[in-house]
Amino acid sequence: MSAGAPLTVPGALPEPAGVAEPAVVTIVIPTFNESGNVRELLARLTESVPSRLPCEVVFVDDSTDDTPAVIADAARDCPFPVAVIHRDVAEGGLGGAVVEGMKAAGSDWIVVMDADLQHPPGLVPDLVATGEKESADLVVASRYLPGGSRSGLAGGYRVAVSRAATLLTKGLFPRALYGISDPMSGFFAIRRAAVTAEALKPLGYKILLELAVRCRPTAVAEVPFVFQDRFAGESKSTAKEGGRFLRHLVELRTASAPARMVAFGLIGLTGFVPNLLALHVLAGAGLHYLPAEIVANQFGVMWNFLLIEVLLFRDRRHHRHWADRMGRFALLANADLVLRIPLIALLVGEFGLAVLPATTLALLTTFVLRFAGTEALVYLPHRRSRNPRNPRNPRSPRTPRAPRSTS
Ligand SMILES: Nc1nc2c(ncn2[C@@H]2O[C@H](COP(=O)(O)OP(=O)(O)OP(=O)(O)O)[C@@H](O)[C@H]2O)c(=O)[nH]1
Numbered sequence: 410m411s412a413g414a415p416l417t418v419p420g421a422l423p424e425p426a427g428v429a430e431p432a433v434v435t436i437v438i439p440t441f442n443e444s445g446n447v448r449e450l451l452a453r454l455t456e457s458v459p460s461r462l463p464c465e466v467v468f469v470d471d472s473t474d475d476t477p478a479v480i481a482d483a484a485r486d487c488p489f490p491v492a493v494i495h496r497d498v499a500e501g502g503l504g505g506a507v508v509e510g511m512k513a514a515g516s517d518w519i520v521v522m523d524a525d526l527q528h529p530p531g532l533v534p535d536l537v538a539t540g541e542k543e544s545a546d547l548v549v550a551s552r553y554l555p556g557g558s559r560s561g562l563a564g565g566y567r568v569a570v571s572r573a574a575t576l577l578t579k580g581l582f583p584r585a586l587y588g589i590s591d592p593m594s595g596f597f598a599i600r601r602a603a604v605t606a607e608a609l610k611p612l613g614y615k616i617l618l619e620l621a622v623r624c625r626p627t628a629v630a631e632v633p634f635v636f637q638d639r640f641a642g643e644s645k646s647t648a649k650e651g652g653r654f655l656r657h658l659v660e661l662r663t664a665s666a667p668a669r670m671v672a673f674g675l676i677g678l679t680g681f682v683p684n685l686l687a688l689h690v691l692a693g694a695g696l697h698y699l700p701a702e703i704v705a706n707q708f709g710v711m712w713n714f715l716l717i718e719v720l721l722f723r724d725r726r727h728h729r730h731w732a733d734r735m736g737r738f739a740l741l742a743n744a745d746l747v748l749r750i751p752l753i754a755l756l757v758g759e760f761g762l763a764v765l766p767a768t769t770l771a772l773l774t775t776f777v778l779r780f781a782g783t784e785a786l787v788y789l790p791h792r793r794s795r796n797p798r799n800p801r802n803p804r805s806p807r808t809p810r811a812p813r814s815t816s
């Protein structure tokens with residue numbers, strides 16, 4: 410099986426001999442070097458799913474080992490269709506892989522599960538049955554319901570991190586996650602009709618969170634499950650994945666312009682720290698306080714620029730060169746200072762406001778102008794880069810891919 414061969418018919422899954430019934434559930438399994446697990450996983454799925462529910466399996470694989478070959482071999486014994494989509498570029502990591510699998514799904518229900526047997530295959534039919542019985546769009550396998558447990562999470566540290574991440578996420582998205590006790594779960598069933606794949610911008614591990622926040626499935630149900638020990642191989646979850654998760658949270662939370670403005674303001678506030686520190690050092694070195702103020706302000710501006718680039722406009726950076734973005738951002742930040750004084754003078758002199766309310770109003774006005782300016786002049790594509798086929802990303806048209814069938 411040659412990795413990354415162009416695939417031409419999106420969504421096509423072959424029917425294995427002897428199975429006439431169309432699949433009710435497509436089981437999407439992301440794999441990254443799971444050659445020690447996939448054979449056992451397919452065997453356990455064979456034991457527990459097709460007798461209760463016609464199914465098909467789609468692996469979305471970013472492996473550098475022989476996982477696709479092992480799947481191809483093991484799939485020969487499966488009474489259901491098995492396909493592998495192998496990606497040369499692991500765009501969006503685990504979450505990106507799941508979305509790719511969802512696009513290829515041909516059934517009414519999609520179940521997402523890990524390949525390392527931490528998610529019990531026997532629960533797949535129960536997830537779908539619960540969804541049907543409760544007319545739910547999304548059914549989450551939860552470790553936090555009575556009867557569920559996190560025993561497979563290696564060590565107290567992992568348990569604490571998982572719990573803290575759950576609380577933080579629930580706090581940030583109380584409405585979207587209402588009724589979901591385990592938004593960090595990677596084991597769930599969702600109706601294909603509830604997935605708007607174009608709305609998804611997955612980033613890393615938390616694909617359930619991405620779906621719940623961006624697709625807003627209306628009815629949600631839960632089923633308890635015991636998170637098992639990894640069957641074989643090593644965890645792919647790294648500290649880098651933690652950073653990705655925080656970026657994912659910020660991206661989801663700042664999807665609307667008002668939320669982005671609040672985040673822009675909060676980042677702006679943190680800029681006081683480098684600004685004051687630089688002022689302290691420069692004044693200590695004997696520089697006159699006025700030039701020191703101007704130079705120190707640039708430290709705050711650069712700090713803000715870096716945070717905004719990484720946290721707020723990560724997916725809107727490629728329209729301009731970084732030096733162009735930095736120059737425009739610095740210009741707007743300094744214009745803010747220049748604009749504020751005449752505005753205060755106008756509000757006091759012409760409109761008779763007292764100095765304090767005039768300053769507050771001027772600060773708010775210049776802040777909103779600066780935010781709008783940053784959105785429009787720094788992080789929106791300039792006209793030349795527009796492309797009728799894909800106005801938001803001139804570089805992108807991606808060749809559609811279909812799964813490579815292995816059985
Ligand atoms: N396609 C794809 N799959 C991935 C990627 N990263 C992880 N996976 C798969 O996603 C699933 C979950 O990854 P794990 O490493 O088991 O993460 P985890 O369950 O949080 O960590 P452990 O509890 O230590 O196993 C596994 O099936 C992995 O093979 C990726 O970048 N691409």
Ligand SMILES: [Mg+2]
Pocket residue numbers: 523525527639644
């Ligand atoms: Mg795992």
